Amino acid sequence: MVRGAFLSLLSTLITLLPTLSASAQNGNSTLTGTVTDGLGKAIARVTCKLLDSNDSLLAYTLTKSDGTYSIKNKPGARQITFSYLGYESAAAPLRPGKTRYDATLKRNAIELDNVTVTIDPITRRKDTLIYNVEAFRQQEDRSIEDVLKRMPGIEIDDYGQISYQGKAINKVNIEGLDLMGNQYNQATQNMPAEAVAQVEVMERNQPIKALEDKVKNDRATLNLKLKKDYKARPFGEVDGGIGVSPTIWNNGLTAFNIARKNQLMVSASMNNCGIDLSGMTHAMDYYGSQYNTEPLPQPFLYSPTARTPPLSKQYYLDNKSYYAALNYLHAFTKEQTLRLNVTWWRDNSLKRDSTFNRYVTRQDTVSIYENNKIRDKQDLVKGQLRYELNSRRWFINDEVSAMLSHGDALNRNGSNLGPIEEDVNRRTYYVQNVLNATLNTGPRLFEISSLTRFYRQTSYERASVQGGLPGQEAGPMASPVHYSAASMITRNRIGTSFSVPLGSLMLGYILEYKHNNTAASYLEGKQRGSYWLHTIEPVYEIMLGDVDINVNLPVEYISYEYGGGRAKRRKVMFSPLVDADFTISTLLTADLTVGLIKGADTQATPFNGIIINNYRTYTVGTDSLQTSRTATVSASLAWLNTASMLSWNIYAGWQQIKRERYWSYLYTGGMTVISPVWRDNRHTSWSVVGNMKKIWRTPEISLKGSVSYSYNKELASQNGTEDYIRYSAASADVALNWNKLRWLSARLTAAGNVTWKRPDAFSQGSNVLKNIYYTLGATLYPIAGLQIRADMSQATFEISHGQYSTNIFVNAGARYDITKTVAVMLTAVNLLDRRRYEESRFDGANYAYTGVPLRGREVMLGLNLKF
Template sequence: MKSFLYIFILLFIACNLSAQQSIKGIVTDAESGQPVDAATVQIRKAGQPVPLTYTLTDANGQFNLPLRQAGDSLLIHVSLLGYKPVQQRVTAGSTVHIRLETEIFTLKEVEIRPGRVYGRQDTINYDVAQFISPRDEAIKDVLKKLPGVDVDDEGTISYNGKSISKFYVEGMDLTGGRYNQLTNNLQADAVKSVQVMENHQPIRALQKKLTTEDIAINLKLKDNFRDRWMTTVEGGMGASPLLWQGMGNALQLSRKSQSAYIYKGNNRGKDVTDEQNVLTQNSLERQSGPALPAFLSQPSFSAPLKKERLLFNDVHSLSGNRVYKLNETMQLRLNANYLHDFKRQERGSITNFYQTGDTATLTEQSDTHVRTDRAEVAVNLENNAESHYLTNNFSLSGNWESGTSYITGSSAANQRIRTPDMGAQNYLQNIWARDKYTLEVRSLLRYHNQPARITIDGDRQSLDLQQLYMDHSLSFLRKKGNLTRQYTAGVTGDLNSLRNGTSLYFTPNYQLNRHKWNLSFNLPLVWTTFPEADFSRLAVNPFFYINYKLNYAWRFSFHANYREKYGDITDFYPDAYRTDYRNMRINNAIMPVNRTQSYSLYGEYKNTIREFFATLSLGHNRGWSDRIFEQQVRDAQIALVSHRLSNHSSGWTLKGTFSKGFYDYGLKTSLNYLLGRNQAEQLSAGERLPYRYDFMQYEPKVIWTPVRSFAASYQATINLGRSKIGSDTDLTPLLNVVQKLQLSYELFPVEINLAVDHYHNDVSRDKAVNAFFADLSFRWKTGSWQFTAEATNLFNKRQYSYTQYSATESYTSWINIRPREFMVSARYRF
């Protein structure tokens, strides 16, 4: 009887399996031939509205529908907003190819269009084909056009006003946060779509356990560009004086391995050093520790102008990146960077120092040269599995900087500053995820040697600093229902050439996740001690955060925190030391205790169909410190002297962003704005001198591509600031306006580009400076070749003046800028 029963069950299963078949297929765009993602595929019986089964197409447009019932009257129905629905007969076991035609229609006064911008859960997708134009060379040019996305002059990418924390190509982080190397060099037409991922948790073992507010961007490539080498070489020569530029890159990007090798060099004022900067800042402190302490810094070359106008340079930048996907969860990344940069600048200034009952005025002119040689190699191994996460990042770095300045004016001097830095660092993070709990171990080791030197008229001062910094911690996490509890205990050690220190910390962290609500609360307890300096403090730093997501479009949040921080180990330096030829610092071995309260209220709105994004944030902070600086001005020399006296500061800010795309007109408009006030105090002639700074900034931007042959962009930065110092000094409000207009027209086969900049700067109450700059270029493309002729600073302006306020100072400066220049170049793409 049992044998008969077994045979009957086996026969039943076999008959059932033989009856179960599947229908497979692919869905593509009828016009472009590209796969269609997230289309709904249904199988119905003729005459019956209820589907037998359904699914969604994957990223490759493919689907597979198993059938328990087979018949001759089956229909396949495929639909997606923005496309005409398709229905056709199908038989079980067949493979079909469905081509969808685009369709524009109106639903409840909302116009739906296919593919340009669409969102699903926490991911926003942008179809690059709907934004790209023939003038877009690199993917950065396209990113600037995306509604809700902003790219600043340094290349930092933000979404809805928040900087991104990760940058991927095909799901892989090739550059370790130096994403300018990709956005500047990856050709625009190689990218199929741009994905913006909100609430991004990159560690799989912590997904659905710890929520984040991080933003990530992922680029998806077209099939014919994936896993092939994309190579570009360029060279150019120019005059006034002899100018040169060169570039070469080779990129290979796939889902299993990626490479990027880049060289750039020039002496025409283009700053390529940004490509070696880590721009994803969110995890830097955790993985690299606090900022490196330093006594000295090199002179800056800043001014409210484009860098290309004021930078006299001779620069070479080399970068090599390689990432291997060892298996489904493990990858190995290698990064190497080298930079040689020699910069020159001539400038002059008149600086007013406002003190109690007196104003000191100093004038100067300087000729400064700074040479930088910087190298870094890094190796990262990562295993990102759901049950186990491991990352180990090891790096070696060397930075050799030397600056020479020749100064005349109120104080004449010859100055040389050397700030070399040699370092090694290793960061290890290990996470084990179990059913009921998760364990995490972190370890950071960092060593730096900084033998700084400053020489003024032959008088040399050595400011050597060596530091070994360690941070080790253990975390226990458990999630039960909607509540996540995490407890972290750790120890840090600071072994250095001034004062050794250590700290112990314990941080309980709680997260409550409801359907629309997310609440976070943590209460770090930190005990910090420097035994040799008789410094010991116990700090409690509570943090509270609440987030409410009304729906897909609206989100609101509020945070409040209190934090106690201290200075760095250079504050223990007992002697006076010079920071440059004019400034001296006297810390008096005082380690300051700084306490801050901060609050912020934030609101966000997004509508992907209308291509409208907006944010608004209101923030307030109050600070207390037991140290105050006194500014002493005597005989054209300035001393900052530290005193153990309590003082306070406060401030508020109102900031926000608007971004709106207009599909029919090829138009993107955006506005960033910031209003605020800062108040603080410092000592002057032994008396407290309060000061207040009010500021306002607006940045409207417009990018317009109405037709294939024409494009225009406009960007303005409007700054208004004023300072009040003490009760008697109310400085004149300064209005600074920068306007940039770019026009591009294609008169086949030549593309003409015109850029016009206007700068308005208030210099004093009765005087303002207006400066106009214009650049013109002609570009001719034929096959894989591109030839360009450029003329910059057509009006041949040679000098620029501006005035700025800073705390209890105001300074009016002039700076030499690059003259009229001409350049011809040729580019070839393999």
């Protein structure tokens, strides 16, 4: 009944889908047959697909060991196809009254050189999709991530986070083992594409074996299957490059050794040519982190500038960056593993920009300009040691992790205040232990999870201001300023689940305690705050055939105290949330979420006094606990047809957040003061996002595109003026790749966006701004082993109404594989020698302009060695 109601609600959209179109036929019969090879020998595990007139998949099955199959006929079915790796595919049109269709598959003719073997790009084995890498890999693809981006249903963001059908994946395994944990981007961005034979996507995979058939999981797990020649031996690459204008370099090393019980990955890189390596330190979404994730506190001190433009960092990042990582896993058995992951990163960059900000009020307009030159030095080392037992009865993992970082930013700034020199220095470390345990007794599950972390940060700021314009005096700086912040948090959960009518009931209790301790050099003593948070968490999972509904009814009680009892608060919060997953067909899935979530802001560090953030920014701290209420509704549809190589997903969401507090801004020429105002306010937003990916194998064309629209309404308060501002943004992008010819490939990407806002107390116009980007590229393969590529990109930004800034970039490169293991490379970046980038934007009620100097023309010669 639930499924029927949902189908009715979405009928307008779904009737557009070919496989769900109405049909006058009745397909109640069962189709049978036998699949053999040319010698009459039965072939097992042949994929048998039932297709309609548009080649859309209606049903599928696999042949048994004796070569026989049985598949239920479907309305609209027109043909049945047979495919198996190493054999040519076969097809049989369906005829009225006929129910038996036998097939004979011929082996593919395979030569060692110069002949392409045709294989099915995607095959299905129950809930696992198997992507054959060679069917998607192009000549210019270097890493397995390059190939993953071409696969339907898979999306990868700028940091390497992988999503499948619109949802972040659980993890990435290599030959069935979890070597990388939440740093799997290090492997996908460095593993050579030619080393991987298949990518297995295990849909709705429950990675904890003790929870299989007990707790459903709507996310996928990826498994990289290596080619036979790359198993149980070292393989990898060494890169070296040097160039001029000025002297630039780019060097790297990647080594893998993937065996049955031991897996090792070592990687390192260093460059000064604008390649940002910080992404290698970013943690990816990872399974089992629901109760064990806690963001780090935000620092009091920060630089007021360093705007990041929407360009490739190779055009503007003036850097010296270094990175190294060691990842090792030992499997005691198939169920017990021990893993070590260590990452080190260093970055020394010079960040320069020119900014102009106009802050609008009813009475006056305040304009602030800055010319910044920041020498930013960052060091980070982090590691984790993890033990895991993953069996049908027991799941135990214990992970000890630690991080140490040091940052120093020296800014020589010319501004309204005159010449300024400011130094912001921070040292941060934490030590953390995470424990998860599950016992499956059959009728019941028992779970324990625990997070304990000790955190500390020390920071200081020194600033000197020389002169200044009349009326532009700086604020009351107390330079040098020293801060120290320490916190301890422990979160512990116990839970159980058992079967009830229509599904299962999970009951959990969470006890959380956090203590904050802060100090400032200009205030006496230390400031202390703490809270106890108790949560009772019942979850009812209802399973109605192809519909899975989770009803979450958590109740929280928080007891907050600050300053030895000077400030106290007690609060009970109830946060019902319902999430429903619908498997409408083998091709189409849907998700619907409705919730009313109440919560307390436990991330903010309490502070009673003025916080000096930088030379011109001051925040009035608060020692009171803020709570909020969030009403949310979202729905999504995801489609994947492996036969037609088409995937798409649509997301729509609405959210309204009611908070007890907002921030009021006071801008003057010399300082910015941010103060809390304790009054209810609402932030309303809604958005619609759609994307698709389609591959045509015969003309070798792939098409990828997305569209989005978002609307926001939120309260703005500055310089005594308050009003709700309403702003919108619409964007679209498309990417087209053509690889029909062996000697030529071409690509086109284009994107555009429009932003606007409604008139309000800060401005009477709509403030429409438009931007457009496109890139054209081509790669030639004139002789075996030689690649010559070139691309041109243009970015046009509307700086103010009717005034545009255009940046055009032309790049080129070549690669020649001397042997299978040795290649030489030549790259040329920014051949037109563009020297400056400009953009403008509306940030809420205000206008901001940014100008960034560019690196200029650079040419590099490189050498690549494979082993």
